[in-house]
Amino acid sequence: FADLGDATFVFVGAFDWDTLRSLTETYLASLPTAGRVEQWRDVGVERPPGLEEHVVRSGIEPRSQTAVIFAGDMEWSRQNALTLTVVGEVLQIRLRERLREALGGTYSVGAISRATRNPDPEYLLYVIFGSDPARTDELFDAVFEEIAWLRDGGEQEYLDTVKELLRTARAEDLRDNGFWLNQIRDATQRGELLAEIGRFDERLDALTLEQVAAAARLYLPPDRYARVVLLPEEE
Incomplete structure (x- = not known):
């Protein structure tokens, strides 16, 4: 102080x-x-270009963890950040239906997204799941099939479901002091009008399936990602 x-x-x-x-x-x-x-100071952390694949062997439990990471530059706006969130939420539902329910290959699969403005506007979206080591490649291929489905257009029912989930979550957030603290802090740091906080529903209502598919093509390219797999140590 x-x-x-x-x-x-x-x-x-x-x-x-x-x-x-x-x-x-x-x-x-x-x-x-x-x-x-x-x-703030840019410490110069750079993303690796193109494809990156790494296998880490540690532990003896016969389980694997796989992370598929997409990251890159983006044009910052609250609308673009929301669209990225929707891409992640739709993908989360599809991956749960495919990897967990249809294939029975994992108990838990997640698709997590984040958009940041400083030091440069950029996005991060990663998929993570655990599985039997013998099924790692099979489930990895299934992940990219679902990403391709979304890039090719997806389906309106999934967008409608995600919109309803986000509206419900937002209504709950509005009653939480921590939510308001974070929103006001972030808007102040970005130099935004505080009124933008109240336009969430307007932005969500305006979002179309075509925009979500276009965002998936932009943010989830098949030739630029990192794949990291944790496998048990070899005997």
Whole structure:
């Protein structure tokens, strides 16, 4: 707390404004400032180009873990970030239906996505699943078949399901102080209007199946990903 000159404080929850103002003036306004403006620093972490495949052998349990990682540059916007989220959610449903329910190859499979703005706008989407080591390649191929299905257009019923799931989750988030804290903090850091937080449903309603398929083609290219497999040690 030697220099809080460029700090932004965010308060969320139910509070009395006059009481908060008094406490802020007493305990925050009195903290030292030196006029320094801090900046984040790009540490220069670069993604490997093209295809990367790595096998790690560790442990003795006859199980494998596979991660398929897509990452790259993106044009940042809340709409694009939401579209990426929907791509991941649709893929999550399809992979559960295919790898777990149809093939019985895994108990747990996930598709996780994230869009970031700094230091450069970029995205990350990865698929992870555990399986019998003997079925690793089979399930890996099935993952890419489902990705191809989405790139080729997908189906409207899956988009409708994901939209409803996201609306329900958003309604629950709106009652959580932690959600508001994160949203206000992120919008402030990005220099966005706080009103953008309230336009989630508008952006979700505008999203079409064609846009989701186009995003899958953009973010999930068949010639640029990393595959990492954890296998048990060889005897």
